[in-house]
Amino acid sequence: MRVEYINPFVEAAYNVLTEVLNTEVKRGNLFLKAATKSVMGVAAIVGLAGEVEGRVLFDMSKQTAIKIASVMNMEELTELDELAKATISELANMITAQAVTKLHELGFKFDLTPPALITGENMEVSDQEVEALIVPMETPHGSIEINVAVRERS
Amino acid sequence: MSTFNAEQLFRGQKENDKLKKIDFKLISFTLAGRDYGINILKVKEIRKAGNFTMVPNTPPYVKGVDNLRGDIIPVIDLRIMFNLPAETKDASNLENIIILRLDSLVLGIIVDTIEKVVGIASEAIQPPHPIFGDINIKYIQGVVENDSRLYIILDVDRIFGVAEEAEVHPAPLAASESVETIETDEEKAELVPTPNGSLDLQFISENLATFNQFHVSPLNIQWTKNRLGAWKDLRKSKNLDFQFTQKEDGEEFLLPFFSPLTGGLWTEEQLVDLAKVLKLEGNNLVIWNPGCGQGYESYSLALMMETQFKASTYKVWANDLDLLSISMAPSLILDEDELDLSWKRFTVQTKNGLQFHSDIKNKIMFEFHDIKHMNPFTQIHLVVMRDVLSFQRSNDQEKILGEITEKVKTGGYLVVGANEVVEHEEWKFIGHEPWSIYQKI
Numbered sequence: 001m002r003v004e005y006i007n008p009f010v011e012a013a014y015n016v017l018t019e020v021l022n023t024e025v026k027r028g029n030l031f032l033k034a035a036t037k038s039v040m041g042v043a044a045i046v047g048l049a050g051e052v053e054g055r056v057l058f059d060m061s062k063q064t065a066i067k068i069a070s071v072m073n074m075e076e077l078t079e080l081d082e083l084a085k086a087t088i089s090e091l092a093n094m095i096t097a098q099a100v101t102k103l104h105e106l107g108f109k110f111d112l113t114p115p116a117l118i119t120g121e122n123m124e125v126s127d128q129e130v131e132a133l134i135v136p137m138e139t140p141h142g143s144i145e146i147n148v149a150v151r152e153r154s
Numbered sequence: 155m156s157t158f159n160a161e162q163l164f165r166g167q168k169e170n171d172k173l174k175k176i177d178f179k180l181i182s183f184t185l186a187g188r189d190y191g192i193n194i195l196k197v198k199e200i201r202k203a204g205n206f207t208m209v210p211n212t213p214p215y216v217k218g219v220d221n222l223r224g225d226i227i228p229v230i231d232l233r234i235m236f237n238l239p240a241e242t243k244d245a246s247n248l249e250n251i252i253i254l255r256l257d258s259l260v261l262g263i264i265v266d267t268i269e270k271v272v273g274i275a276s277e278a279i280q281p282p283h284p285i286f287g288d289i290n291i292k293y294i295q296g297v298v299e300n301d302s303r304l305y306i307i308l309d310v311d312r313i314f315g316v317a318e319e320a321e322v323h324p325a326p327l328a329a330s331e332s333v334e335t336i337e338t339d340e341e342k343a344e345l346v347p348t349p350n351g352s353l354d355l356q357f358i359s360e361n362l363a364t365f366n367q368f369h370v371s372p373l374n375i376q377w378t379k380n381r382l383g384a385w386k387d388l389r390k391s392k393n394l395d396f397q398f399t400q401k402e403d404g405e406e407f408l409l410p411f412f413s414p415l416t417g418g419l420w421t422e423e424q425l426v427d428l429a430k431v432l433k434l435e436g437n438n439l440v441i442w443n444p445g446c447g448q449g450y451e452s453y454s455l456a457l458m459m460e461t462q463f464k465a466s467t468y469k470v471w472a473n474d475l476d477l478l479s480i481s482m483a484p485s486l487i488l489d490e491d492e493l494d495l496s497w498k499r500f501t502v503q504t505k506n507g508l509q510f511h512s513d514i515k516n517k518i519m520f521e522f523h524d525i526k527h528m529n530p531f532t533q534i535h536l537v538v539m540r541d542v543l544s545f546q547r548s549n550d551q552e553k554i555l556g557e558i559t560e561k562v563k564t565g566g567y568l569v570v571g572a573n574e575v576v577e578h579e580e581w582k583f584i585g586h587e588p589w590s591i592y593q594k595i
Contacts (some may be wrong), residue, residue: 032522119390
């Protein structure tokens with residue numbers, strides 16, 4: 001993945017998460033993945049287009065998703081209902097949008113698609129032709145992995 | 155149909171263009187009953203011809219030469235080239251010829267029948283599947299369906315390559331299969347490859363792999379053996395055992411391995427020297443530079459292209475797994491005092507210091523990428539990968555080298571570390587101090 005794209009995603013994730021969760025968030029070590037990867041239980045996907053083609057995936061466990069949705073809505077949610085799902089989709093949208101704005105300032109024109117939320121057990125994600133960059137973020141509610149897989153549009 | 159029906163062809167085209175986005179046109183023809191296509195941009199003209207002048211000592215698929223309005227062009231029988239059944243017409247019958255123009259090469263190919271121009275959307279082209287072709291999958295650009303007919307699009311650039319073509323016969327698909335078997339033997343592969351290597355060599359190889367991630371293989375075994383001799387003497391003189399006890403021992407052992415000219419820009423003199431050996435020409439040259447580190451090598455290669463190969467357009471794809479180094483590469487700050495005067499004109503002052511001008515920066519794509527993962531290139535002209543392969547596991551070394559061999563154009567180049575040796579029938583060593591350059595044959 002082009003190095004110029006990395007920081008906007010890392011910074012956007014950090015900024016948005018610390019702001020909406022109102023707490024300290026820690027970033028783990030970045031790494032690259034090219035094979036099938038397990039998804040923790042809840043995956044929010046935002047497509048990317050424009051100068052690049054690919055997607056960003058926000059990966060977390062169901063518990064983490066419920067807790068984060070609770071904090072963001074300022075009410076105690078007990079299950080991953082429609083409100084919680086909409087909240088997580090919105091979180092994915094906010095982070096991606098901020099990253100895309102930063103990229104725009106750097107001169108890279110990215111477009112994004114509306115987010116899709118996928119939930120289930122024993123899910124896996126694989127990208128046949130694109131390498132994925134994983135940015136692990138640790139929050140008090142659990143970990144969120146930001147999985148960015150983009151390639152230059154040739 | 156063996157004649158062009160211009161009216162039908164024209165009408166058909168107009169209808170198609172209205173329906174969907176046509177951005178790729180191909181000339182369709184048949185070979186042994188199957189439909190094939192070639193990008194119309196590569197086709198110069200179509201004609202019927204016969205009575206070719208036979209040229210002795212050419213491969214069987216070279217039917218001879220033909221006089222195309224004064225130009226003498228080779229005529230190749232694609233059916234013979236691909237080992238397909240071909241009906242030879244007798245001397246008086248004319249064959250169907252498609253004249254191709256590839257870069258500077260013009261040649262004619264004999265086909266069974268020539269059909270029509272087919273317009274398609276390039277996104278409809280699917281990658282080739284082994285069962286679709288009777289011919290080597292390497293030569294297939296893709297397959298596309300149109301009007302309930304399936305066309306196999308031939309990659310004529312690949313088929314006809316550069317002047318001296320080696321015999322075309324189906325290459326074994328074994329390349330990918332052999333990687334599988336090597337991976338299961340991973341444990342064994344780590345140990346010394348040579349059966350008559352001494353026990354000491356085996357120990358040192360294990361040490362190097364464990365402490366320094368340096369993997370001994372045919373790539374570097376000659377250097378390792380030589381170094382071992384000197385190393386043993388050195389350690390003996392200090393009353394130490396030759397085996398490593400810590401990482402620093404390995405670092406000391408490996409000190410003379412590393413190639414010269416790293417960690418800094420190359421001088422104009424060095425680039426002129428290098429350019430004498432690399433016969434790069436044409437446009438859209440792809441230069442792959444894995445293990446670029448801080449970027450000095452990548453910038454040097456761009457400077458070489460700008461000053462020694464001014465006529466060619468190019469792009470340098472620089473990769474590294476060291477995130478810290480490579481993320482600084484696009485905004486590399488140059489030391490004004492140390493900068494070679496010849497490069498001054500490519501730099502600009504920025505608020506952070508002296509950097510390369512965006513004209514140069516735009517030619518280099520720095521990517522955080524693991525070369526063990528899939529290789530995104532389709533065709534490469536020059537690979538500069540110094541002191542990188544030796545730090546990969548043996549089976550990864552083979553896999554990466556295999557991919558490079560596949561993707562580098564014939565006549566393309568591979569530059570490895572000064573003490574690395576590529577032993578492969580498709581690579582010819584062409585010198586040249588201080589670089590270790592190989593050319594694909």
